[in-house]
Amino acid sequence: MAFELPAVDAASLATWCELHLGSPAENELFRTGHLTRVIGTRLADGREVVVRVRPAAPRITGCTEVQRLLFDSGYPCPRPLAGPAPLGEYEATAESHVAGGVVLPDSGRIAQPFAAALAQLVDLAPGPGRMPSLAPAPPWAAWNHSQGGLWPRPEDLDVDLNQVDGPGWIDAAGQAAWQKLREGQDQTVIGHGDWITDNLRWQGNQLLVAYDWDSLIADSEAVIAGLAAAIYLYPALATVTETREFLDAYATARGRPFSPGELQRCWAAGVWTRAFDAKQEHAAGQPVTVLTHDEAHERLRRAGMR
The missing domain is CATH 3.30.200.20 (Phosphorylase Kinase; domain 1)
Known part of the structure; x- marks a missing residue:
């Protein structure tokens, strides 16, 4: 259907x-x-x-x-x-209704305003233990889902991605990212799981309003920052360099660097969500545009998986 x-x-x-x-x-x-x-x-x-x-x-x-x-x-x-x-x-x-604002800050694609606004959200959000459950996470953020198989079921496509053949490199990227994310024992926090330009409006370089609060998730800060760093410019695609700059800016905004393990999990989270979107594109019979084989390899290298 x-x-x-x-x-x-x-x-x-x-x-x-x-x-x-x-x-x-x-x-x-x-x-x-x-x-x-x-x-x-x-x-x-x-x-x-x-x-x-x-x-x-x-x-x-x-x-x-x-x-x-x-x-x-x-x-x-x-x-x-x-x-x-x-x-x-x-x-x-x-x-x-909060009207006004523009899709990009005055600084354009530069990561700093996006990263700082997300870090502020995570800092101000209540602890997950004080809130009703936010589970399950939306599919593109549900790397640790309980549905069986590597991929959760998409919300807008009636298909089991685990039954869709290939491309093998997408499945391999998702599997490697999943393995890295499982290593984490980080504290769970609340953050936005769909931190993209469509859900943000700006005045200058200040965030005017963030939308789509159905996409809140409870996960580690590494996962929340890593997801955002990989997708924040959507429908444009963040490059590897822009993802690195986002993670650097996020660490600066929160006032402490990511540990080496956290940083690897940041990169793994970004691989997982981009691979999920790529698998969904393939399942829908569309060209795969959100991730390339070479980019997946480089992102996984930064996640310590290559």
Whole structure:
């Protein structure tokens, strides 16, 4: 079955907003989304809110609570307003609408602003033990999933990647990265698992707002930083040099360097997520663009696996 975003009609949205926000939705501002239906709307009382609709999942309760605490701490994120609560066969949350900003900071592709903003998020986030569970992580971050096989099932492609033949170098890269990540005994923290340009808006070199708080994960800081360092420019691709610069900037922002083992696991996390995306591209019959054989080799070398 092909993946489809939730269909939400105006009447259902208005009823949900009146029930959970005290005022019905009146004027739709935008409608978008990739894995979640995201609807910007102006309520009858004049407030502008964003309603996010997706299949129900227990982890969303934890994501929403972490987002609320980060907002209260002053971190630049939308304020959670309602939910999670049922909307038809799905589950919805509402948050404040933060408009404006641009996709890249004034410094462009330079890693420092991206890395510093993520390090601040991790520093301000509550400890995982204080929060409802954020498990399971989204597939592209779920290197330690419990579904069996190397690859977790994608959310937007109805296929078992473990049953898809080849390319062998992608599977080998993912396996090597997984082996390196298993070596870690690092403290678990909370961070953003989809730290990409689509989810960030900037004013100058300051982060105006970060979106997509459904993508929060609980993992080691090495994994969280490593994932981001490999994907932060998406849909553009971070080079090996840009990934290294991100990790250097993250370590500076958090005030202490990564240990040699942590740094290897940072690189391994980046390999794993890029290999997962590459495997998904191949399974969908698309050209593999997010990772090359040579780049996988170099990234694994930096992870201590070549």
